Amino acid sequence: MDNNLKKVNIYAIYLGSIILILPLVAFFINAFSFRWFYPQLIPNELSMQAWVRLKLIPKEGFRSLDGFIDLWLSNPAIIKALVNSVTIGVIVTIVSIIIALPAARVLGLLNFRFKKLIIFIMISPTILPPIAFVLGLNINFISWGFSGSYWGVCLVHLVPIMPYVVLTMTGIFANYNPDFEHQARTLGANKIRTFYLITLPAIAPGMVVAALFAFLVSWSQYLLTFLIGAGKVTTLPLLVFATASSGNPPLTAAISLVFIFPAIVILFFTSKFVSGNSSATSGFGKI
């Protein structure tokens, strides 16, 4: 079979790649430009102005280690949002893994009645749009006192994350042989030792992927944080949205670059695991 692509198709692929990468190029130009007037294609002067205004990088003359530390310790909005996003993401990831671990084990290894129904219930948040549950939940959370609190936001982030973590880990346990655990137990290891020495190493690679996805889904939540955080919990996506609406391209571009940085890093680390058969992939489609 002819394995070489026709010339015309090659050019089309190149053109497609260039078009697909244009937004990213635009982000970089905007974030490092100053007075980028129409119709210049490339700005005349590069500038860190947007980053200085964002208070992520100190003014010229103060760009020493001390300058950075002083600036960041003054707790500007971007640092606050970054800290919030990371904290919420990490908490939600850890909690979701701990909750999903036993459930995934049972779903992956055992057969029982209603298993299909339970899996269907677990994945239902991936099918219906978040707006369907968050409006009702918003009012409940106000009456429960969760509204506007970190815990409320963490709790609501669990809803879109839980299905992916459970599904990904169920997949791991479906290919896992629990006999090794029995052997360790008969050789005298206790439950905790068995978990650390036998179970954990076997499921660790898949668990890391599940954790990275969980973090990424939490990282990119806008609507849920906005409605449950009630303006009191500002995360990065909220900052991106607010800046985008206010119309300052360099600033918007700079925040967006901060916002997508972990996403691209995670793609690098997980590209090996990202395939159409992985339930994590469908998580990517939703962020």
Added chain:
Amino acid sequence: MGGDKLKIVLSLTPPLLIIGTLFFGGILYGFLQSLGYQPSIGKYDINFDAYYNVMFSERYAKLFWSGLALNLWVSFVSTFLAAVLALWGALSIRKTFFAKKICNFIFSLNLPMPHLVVAVGMIFVFSQSGLLARFFTQIGFIASPSEFPILVKDKYGFGIILAYVWKEAAFFFIILMSVLQSLGENFEELAQSLGANKWQRFRYVILPLVMPNLFSASIIVFAFSFGAYEVPAILGVNYPQMLPVMALDFFLNPDLNARSEGMALSMIIAMIVMILVVIYFWLTQSKIRKD
């Protein structure tokens, strides 16, 4: 077996509790509110007024039906275009050529990008002072920004469609690549040796083989784009407005009576998505039975 049963129940309870109370609880409460049940402002009667108001009242009917039409148009077109683009990309990138790896990476690059950022990127590229408008001015195609077509914040939803195509094409692409990889080229070689030409190999060999995955991915993408808020909020206009944006506007309205309308809208969105998913399952099930 008794111990097993207890273990199963104990292991499954925490995630089911979270999804049960937060997700289904939220939907149930939203549904009750859409029926006018709002104890917080002293309304306890149940009726379908909010649904009627949203769909048929003189004030909102036009907004609703134009919004629904925009929703259907945006979701169908963006799903279809993303699928076609990805299919073409995946079939081409399978072959060997210069810089294949880089192209492959770029085609999957949009996968982890949040929709929010993709929407902002569309403004930077396609607005009248965006990258493309500047490029066309430089090469002398247009003389001023106003000659560049309005592609973002336009009433036909082009900007929204572009954003979804950008983002979801990468999603389709990854899925198609893995399907094509697992199929190998045996089927095509067989078809070729039997005298099938290029088009026939595509139409009667590749397409039926990738169709199940392509179809289920389409359902996910359609359902998502039908109910998502961020992209239409950034790239949309006030009229016509996509339903999720409209629902949130109602919900955030200081007039608490408008809340029921917002809830009713979100229930309508959810119901349409649900009907779609049921049709999908029904279609695939009946197909399996036929086979």
